[in-house]
Amino acid sequence: MDSKRIFVGHIIFISLFALSVFLFFLLFIRPEFYFFAQQPPFQTNIYFIMPYLSFPGGISYYLSHLIMQFFTINWLGSLIITFILLTLLFLISGIFRGLRRPGMEWIIIFLPVTLLLGLFTNFYFPLVTALNIIFVYAALYLSTYFFNSGHAHWTLYFLSAPVLYYTCGGSSLILYSAGFLILLFFRLPDLKKAIIPAFTVIAFCLAMPYLSYKVLFHVTMSKAFFEYYPTDSLLIVNYKKGVFFYLFFYSVPALLLLNESLVKLRSRKSMASKEKPKKVKVQRSNGQSGPSWIQKKSILIVYTLITLLAMVLVKVNYTPLDNKIVKANYYCTQKMWDAVLDIVRSEKDYDVNLNYFYNRAIDNTDQYLDKYFDYPQFIGHAATNPEIGDFGLLYMYWSDYFYDLGHIPESERWALKALVGFPYCPRILERLVKINMVLGKYNAAEKLLVILDDNLISGRFVKKYTAMIEDTSLVYSDEEIMAKRAEMPVNIITPKNVTFRYNDLVNRNKNNRRAYEHMQMNLLLSHDFWNFFKNLPVAAEYYNELPVIFQQALIILRTRNNEVNIPYGVENQTIQAFRQFWSIYEANYSNKKRAMKLLKSYRNTLYYYILFDSPKVTGMSLGDIEGDRYYH
Amino acid sequence: MALFFLPGCNAPVKNYTEEERLPAIFPDYTSVVIPSNIAPLNFEIKEKGSAFLVQIYSERGETISFKQSSPEIRIPVKKWHKLINANKGHSLKIDIYVKQGKWVKYDVIANVIASDPIDSYLVYRSIGITQTYYNKLGIYQRCLENFNTKAIFENTSVEKKTCMNCHSFCNNSSGKMSMHVRRFDGGTVIYNKGELRKYDTKTKYALSPATYTSWHPGGELIAYSVNRIMVNHTSFNSKMVEVWDNASDLMVFDINNNSITTSPKIATSGRENLPCWSPDGKWLYYIAAPESRDDTADFYYDRYSLVRIAFDGQNMTWGNVDTVLSAMETGLSITHPAVSPDGRYVLFCMIDHGYFSIFDRNSDLYLLDLETGNYQRADVINSSSTDSWHAWSKNGRWVVFISKRMDDLCSRPYFAYFDQEGHFHKPFVLPQEDPGFYPADIWNFNLPVLVDGKVEFGRNRFRDFLSVEAEKSEFKGPPDAISGATSNQ
Structure with a gap:
């Protein structure tokens, strides 16, 4: 196989690889979820960029936010990801071409690319890390061309290292310096001569961040010296760094070390056998760096191996549950409730996030009471009480939740809290615009619209609501705003007890059945049957027949207190079902596990929840279920 | 261009x-x-x-x-x-x-x-709109003669994000400053004579560490309140957050001796709050409300009057409490008293109830003439939105205050001229290099204070200092001063 054919083969393979990546992201991953999961803020004005200039690594962070705005368009996002991977491929192969020495197998050149491809399948993967590593490779790529030009590589190092530090942060400086040292060491005939350069580079790597920490910037020590990616976004805490993240992150020094070691090894073998490396010369002239046996025998094997590697890395990095959570959340914002329910039902294991999204979906599809226990409610009344779920990552959820119910002041409260955690986040700003339109605070809505108008993705939203600001009479023909106005409580202190908040909604608008249902469910989930019972007379205004769940609650109430008079009809079917449930439970009272197994078909009943799933029984809290996930 | x-x-x-x-x-x-x-x-x-x-x-x-x-x-x-x-x-x-x-x-x-200059620096806190969550906040100094803004401290510069508040200066001097740090590495940080020190002002006799502060003009004492602060959210369009105290007292901190004293007269079972010294240091002005009934709906018990008490700094003795302006008379709650540098006027806010005016759209500024006892709404500087958190310049010819008039959402610092005849003139917002700054900015300017020069300690000096352990302050009584709400602790 001659070099020209190999070259054409490579081009075809890379093109097919790029096309596959593009289609994979376009059709399967969909970058819009990537954007949604991380909610990167972006504004075009100068004030937005200023904070990013005030810490090392800020520029690349800003750049990552800018790039991610285009992820909202799936084809563009897919194209960008493909381009990022190709850039990485180009830089790595360029580095080894620049070194003008053989040793690196094509498959190894592809290793960081396939690792990055795998990492991109996680919606929470910080793009800034990919950019930083690309910048490091780019700096090394430049350096390789100056290693044979006297001291030019040193000049380049001391010019590019501070720039890289400021642009990408301390970790990029360290990776670049490590790569630089590796290239340097393997070129020195005597290791003793490496002491001074090593000391110089290490001293620089310490002095630069120290100077930055003490004098130049007002940042934390970790931000000045080393961080994998900025952690100021509350959502980024969702990202769990795995072994492949570290492999990719440290691929720069690892790859160079591997390459230089291989070269050294081959060189020794060659010396030992006193053979001239003729084949190497051929490679140089081609600009190719792969060893000859692959070229001659079967380049197809390499392509197959790379493809397999890519597929394996995609498979092992793909996080189906995390991705489902992001998708369910996204579909909630799009009001695609059936899609939410499909996703939740497709997941076998319990997840607290899916629990929240499920509850919201059944509420918005008018199945709140009918389907409530179709999903295990392990978090109990925390699902209806924001004071229990008062975590940074849930602020936006609570804002949406209360907006659904019409409690606009509560929705505003949580949206404003979320805004502090995610400044300039379009999703939160859009929610706040709607809230202020409902509250009639047009000044505030206008201000928020001006800010939204400065991002790259809210054009349609801004157009719609700006028209209303310019002609406020349009507000009266907006069904959503008017409905919320009719529902929201006014001129009262928001009670600390969440049940009273629901009650305020019911008092404000007797037609707000959803608020009533949430109030009653909150009481039932809290095992507060007595207050549930006290609120029951209102049910007649909403239902011809008492919902089954309420009937179940009445049966429980009766079992607890025989003397209570229940003037409501409980269907015979519900009574029979309870009797069956109870007989199984009684028979297996001493063996809870067995009882649970036998009563599996009753899992969607209040009885089952009260006896087995309720946090009052399990002792579980949000923290227990999700660890630190919700803590900020 | x-x-x-x-x-x-x-x-x-x-x-x-x-x-x-x-x-x-x-x-x-x-x-x-x-x-x-x-x-x-x-x-x-x-x-x-x-x-x-x-x-x-x-x-x-x-x-x-x-x-x-x-x-x-x-x-x-x-x-x-x-x-x-x-x-x-x-x-x-x-x-x-x-x-x-x-x-x-x-x-x-x-x-x-005007012939009268304004103090050359404005120190303010930058905080999110809601102010109940502090993922990112900072205290900054802005040179009013140009557009230079520098951080005194940003909480993003420390690993554990702290909250800091209530920065206060002695006689508008940048050389004497105090500030509280909460949550992590907490304490009251005092910058004095070029030195930073941190104090733990929480004693077993107080409800809380130092909160709202006022430097005695002598520069060696700081009056402060201790508060049990409660927060409620509301569905009032004019006030989305209700911050209120169910107990508060006043105390005095002696910087030189790291000791705290109080008096039964300013630590009663009622609520004393927001101290402000007169320029001669002989009077401590503050606001006072009856004891809380723990009933947030009963706003009538939640109105504050403006009172003052005589103070002898030499002997550390207190005179009698004197009601300067009663809430009964005004029909509104008085808050944030600020005595003018010449001692003649008190600029204050009035709201329907409580003292936390920054969230109250109806908060307006009023001026009390201590010579005549007359007070009036400072119409020329007020707006239909929140006007609050005011401070005098050193020469008494300027006031800075916070207003949300621009968009009903974000608080911005406004300056107004106060002439020799005791009249305010139309206020103007803090000029920015880019006139497009305010529409694009989403952070609140909070607690603006005018100071005569640049606060000299660097932002990183403050950051590095923050991990220092606070010096425990000593409560020096007198024992009979432990009364009212404080004694319940």
């Missing part, structure tokens, strides 16, 4: 029509009185046009002219200062021409350059 810059151009346009109204500009820098050392009042012309011609001039000195296609007017700092320095006490006029096919000239904007 300026196409032409024509300094000293006297007849910029020969043919124009006159529009008999003031041009719309943002921010509103029309008919205002400005300090003789303020930074350029950059603005944007809000009239539609393809070209804009602006001339800024006064009786003396060189006219500053612009002819450009952009409506954004950015005045060179040096030329501006040269002009306003040469014309103290005179009018500063702005001619604006807008090309709308033909040139249109609007009425002349006439501002006045």
Whole structure:
């Protein structure tokens, strides 16, 4: 196989690889979820960029936010990801071409690319890390061309290292310096001569961040010296760094070390056998760096191996549950409730996030009471009480939740809290615009619209609501705003007890059945049957027949207190079902596990929840279920 | 971007029509009185046009002219200062021409350059709109003579994000400052004589560590409140957050001895709050409300009166409490008293109930003349939105206060001239280099304080100092002072 054919083969393979990546992201991953999961803020004005200039690594962070705005368009996002991977491929192969020495197998050149491809399948993967590593490779790529030009590589190092530090942060400086040292060491005939350069580079790597920490910037020590990616976004805490993240992150020094070691090894073998490396010369002239046996025998094997590697890395990095959570959340914002329910039902294991999204979906599809226990409610009344779920990552959820119910002041409260955690986040700003339109605070809505108008993705939203600001009479023909106005409580202190908040909604608008249902469910989930019972007379205004769940609650109430008079009809079917449930439970009272197994078909009943799933029984809290996930 | 810059151009346009109204500009820098050392009042012309011609001039000195296609007017700092320095006490006029096919000239904007300068720095806290969650906040100093802004401290510079608040200065001096740090590495940090020290002012006799503070003019004592603060959210369109105390007392911290004292008169079972010393240090003004009934709905028990108590700094003795202005008389709750540097006036806020005015859209500023006992709403500086958190300049001729008038959402610092006759003049917002700053910014300016110079300690010095353990303050009684709400602890 001659070099020209190999070259054409490579081009075809890379093109097919790029096309596959593009289609994979376009059709399967969909970058819009990537954007949604991380909610990167972006504004075009100068004030937005200023904070990013005030810490090392800020520029690349800003750049990552800018790039991610285009992820909202799936084809563009897919194209960008493909381009990022190709850039990485180009830089790595360029580095080894620049070194003008053989040793690196094509498959190894592809290793960081396939690792990055795998990492991109996680919606929470910080793009800034990919950019930083690309910048490091780019700096090394430049350096390789100056290693044979006297001291030019040193000049380049001391010019590019501070720039890289400021642009990408301390970790990029360290990776670049490590790569630089590796290239340097393997070129020195005597290791003793490496002491001074090593000391110089290490001293620089310490002095630069120290100077930055003490004098130049007002940042934390970790931000000045080393961080994998900025952690100021509350959502980024969702990202769990795995072994492949570290492999990719440290691929720069690892790859160079591997390459230089291989070269050294081959060189020794060659010396030992006193053979001239003729084949190497051929490679140089081609600009190719792969060893000859692959070229001659079967380049197809390499392509197959790379493809397999890519597929394996995609498979092992793909996080189906995390991705489902992001998708369910996204579909909630799009009001695609059936899609939410499909996703939740497709997941076998319990997840607290899916629990929240499920509850919201059944509420918005008018199945709140009918389907409530179709999903295990392990978090109990925390699902209806924001004071229990008062975590940074849930602020936006609570804002949406209360907006659904019409409690606009509560929705505003949580949206404003979320805004502090995610400044300039379009999703939160859009929610706040709607809230202020409902509250009639047009000044505030206008201000928020001006800010939204400065991002790259809210054009349609801004157009719609700006028209209303310019002609406020349009507000009266907006069904959503008017409905919320009719529902929201006014001129009262928001009670600390969440049940009273629901009650305020019911008092404000007797037609707000959803608020009533949430109030009653909150009481039932809290095992507060007595207050549930006290609120029951209102049910007649909403239902011809008492919902089954309420009937179940009445049966429980009766079992607890025989003397209570229940003037409501409980269907015979519900009574029979309870009797069956109870007989199984009684028979297996001493063996809870067995009882649970036998009563599996009753899992969607209040009885089952009260006896087995309720946090009052399990002792579980949000923290227990999700660890630190919700803590900020 | 300026196409032409024509300094000293006297007849910029020969043919124009006159529009008999003031041009719309943002921010509103029309008919205002400005300090003789303020930074350029950059603005944007809000009239539609393809070209804009602006001339800024006064009786003396060189006219500053612009002819450009952009409506954004950015005045060179040096030329501006040269002009306003040469014309103290005179009018500063702005001619604006807008090309709308033909040139249109609007009425002349006439501002006045006061002879009195304003303190050269403004120290404020930057915080999110809600103020109940502090993922990111900082205390900054802005030079009022130009546009330089520097952080005194940002909580993003420490691994564990702290909350810091209630920065306070002695006699507007940048050399004596106090600030509280909460949550992590907590304590009251005091900058004095070039040195930073941190104190733990929470004693077993107090409800809380130091909260709202006021430096005694002598510079060695700080009066502060201890508060049990509660937060409620509301569905009032005028007040989305209700911050209230169900108990509070006043205490005095002696910097030199790291000791705390109080008196039964200022630590009663009622609620004493927001201390403010008179300039001679002989009176401590504060607000007082009856004991809380723990009933948030009963706002009538939640109104504060303005009171004062005599103080002898030499012997550390207290006189009797004197009601200066009763809530019964005003029908509103008095909050944030600030005594003018000449001791004659008290500038304060009034709201329907409580004392936490920053979330109250109905909060307005009032002026009490201590000589006559008359008080009145300072109409010229108030707006239909929140007006609160005010402070006097060192010379007493300027006040800075926070207002949400721009968008009903974000608080912005406004300055108003207070003349010798005791009248306020139309306020103006803190000038920014880019007139587009305020619409784009989403953070609140909070607790603005005017100081006479730059706070000298660097931001990283403060950050590095923060991990120092706080020195425990000692409560020195007198024992009979432990009364009222405090004694319940």
